[in-house]
Amino acid sequence: MSGHAHVTPVKVYFTVYVLLLMLLVATVGVYFIPHNILNPPAALAVAMAIAIVKAALVVGFFMQVVYGSKLTWLWAAIGFVWLSLLAGIMIDYSTRHMNMPDGSAFDRMQSQSSVE
Amino acid sequence: MSVEAAHSLHNEPHEHEEHLAHQFMNREQQDESYIVGMWSFLVTEILFFGALFLCYSIFRIQYPMAFQEGHEELSWVYGCANTVILLTSSLTMVLSVHAAQTGKRILSAMWLAATSVLAAGFLVVKLAFEWYPKFQHHLIPGVNFHWPHEQFTEVAAGKAELFFGLYFAMTGLHGIHVVIGIGIMAVLGTMLLLNHKSTQYYMPIELAGLYWHFVDIVWIFLFPLFYLIGKR
Numbered sequence: 583m584s585g586h587a588h589v590t591p592v593k594v595y596f597t598v599y600v601l602l603l604m605l606l607v608a609t610v611g612v613y614f615i616p617h618n619i620l621n622p623p624a625a626l627a628v629a630m631a632i633a634i635v636k637a638a639l640v641v642g643f644f645m646q647v648v649y650g651s652k653l654t655w656l657w658a659a660i661g662f663v664w665l666s667l668l669a670g671i672m673i674d675y676s677t678r679h680m681n682m683p684d685g686s687a688f689d690r691m692q693s694q695s696s697v698e
Numbered sequence: 699m700s701v702e703a704a705h706s707l708h709n710e711p712h713e714h715e716e717h718l719a720h721q722f723m724n725r726e727q728q729d730e731s732y733i734v735g736m737w738s739f740l741v742t743e744i745l746f747f748g749a750l751f752l753c754y755s756i757f758r759i760q761y762p763m764a765f766q767e768g769h770e771e772l773s774w775v776y777g778c779a780n781t782v783i784l785l786t787s788s789l790t791m792v793l794s795v796h797a798a799q800t801g802k803r804i805l806s807a808m809w810l811a812a813t814s815v816l817a818a819g820f821l822v823v824k825l826a827f828e829w830y831p832k833f834q835h836h837l838i839p840g841v842n843f844h845w846p847h848e849q850f851t852e853v854a855a856g857k858a859e860l861f862f863g864l865y866f867a868m869t870g871l872h873g874i875h876v877v878i879g880i881g882i883m884a885v886l887g888t889m890l891l892l893n894h895k896s897t898q899y900y901m902p903i904e905l906a907g908l909y910w911h912f913v914d915i916v917w918i919f920l921f922p923l924f925y926l927i928g929k930r
Binding site for chain 2: 614
């Protein structure tokens, strides 16, 4: 079973695991900060930033991308590039008049800019 | 590929290198093909879940109050417990890959078994402690959906139903991935114990690991988006 594979020291895995647990404690901690100190959009941004760091740790070390070839790097990144294109559709939604199930419209940006 | 490499390849027929299929020049190329192939599948998975996350974003922007009130029906304690379980299962998964890389076949199978047990534990928390009480409280979208707080707040039941629709669709799809993961680990673990020739090289375990870590990453995002929307 020996081979040319990169064998990551077990210590690295345990370190990453401890970091992941610490970030989990951090994200739960942010949840308990009252809204008058950290407003909801900021709390969401912090929670998502923590989640992105956790995901990066998993992709980098558990999924071995850090030690991977350039092609592996590219492939790992490309999924998130496509995802950002998909998220770009959000911009399109905000420029259209889209009826929601309750009859309201998803056109916040328009209604704010064209009040006249 | 360098000329020397081409020559050495010519001089050494492929049969001499263990666990190398003949369409590949060498082990590195074979490994890279396997890993990139798995990542290609994961890219489709990222987009598969991504569409649901996009749907979630649109409705959360539109109905922030419904998401706020809906999430109060979920317990962050169970969500947090399940996050710990999945993060630990990712650790046991890499330990299984490490054992396979260093030739410890039985140990690798044991770590796979540990990963499966943790995955099953995740499903127990999800189904027995979370989904089942939701059924009892009529929080499953459909004709029997009943939103108990409607008379007290401005949130219409339909919007809360939408929140629970997304909750069950996204955690449900994730749960299906967990079940599939348990199946993959059971098959690979059995093959390792039988010393099947396909698992004598570590790559199948590595690829199962890539899949399992992806499942973990999806949960890393689901947890704050459903359980930690915000205290009032």
